[in-house]
Amino acid sequence: MKGYFQKKKMIEEIDKRIIRELQGDIPLEKSPFAVIAGRIGISEEELLKRAKSYLDKGYMRKFGAILLHREAGFKANGMGVWDVPAGDVQRVGEIMASFSEVSHCYERPSFADWPYNLFTMIHSESEDGCHEIAERISRATGIKRYKLLFSTKEFKKTSMEYF
Template structure:
């Protein structure tokens, strides 16, 4: 369970990461703990899987990955784990989920594909289809980005900054 301090740490860590020599010291000051305590907590979250990564997320269009497609697959239930593990090994597949389908939309497996062009996305999907033997899929190209942001967890705990 997360206590109030955890929530405060997580909320403050959603804010601007200072690009200075000792960023954690500055973040710890915002939270009201020591740098050592903050690093210990973050290490603990990472071990527990709560912290997925420390790093950066790039704007994919700006770094040359202009095409993105959500690919919806129909996967026999017995093959979900095998397919999930196989598709995860591809660098071009950035997200990979099995999902509960709907009667009018039977696709139960989703991969996010990023590539430089639409043709490249299509070729990747074809390759994945061939490797897995899955032939029922829909490649859903994005035509407009209406919103892309990061979640602000526990915003009420970020106050006082």
């Protein structure tokens, strides 16, 4: 699936330069966007206008603070994988997505030896906390066949650099 920008050839060089700057970290100063606009060589007004339009059009999912989960006290994350009958995925996915402890919820392909087609990332203060949340999700959806895979080691965690 090609994105909207690419299809319409709407992504201009100036947008790429703005995206490159905004995907990083703002300077913690009173007028951070004036500093960024200066780096790009456009007016602050132009930068704010374009940034807001990316938000309105959904190219930008959010502009905000990204926290380090561990430092913020959310020490455990479990990848819940669920075996959901094909015809029931929409209903179950919507219920799972409504849990505030679930950050990501996607349907993905299953295989003969891997029946799990719904994926949820579950965050809590502890592994026990993740198990409790998974049990609540199981009761709320009626899906009984699932696994919770904990990350025992983090090898890489970066933000994507586009362009």
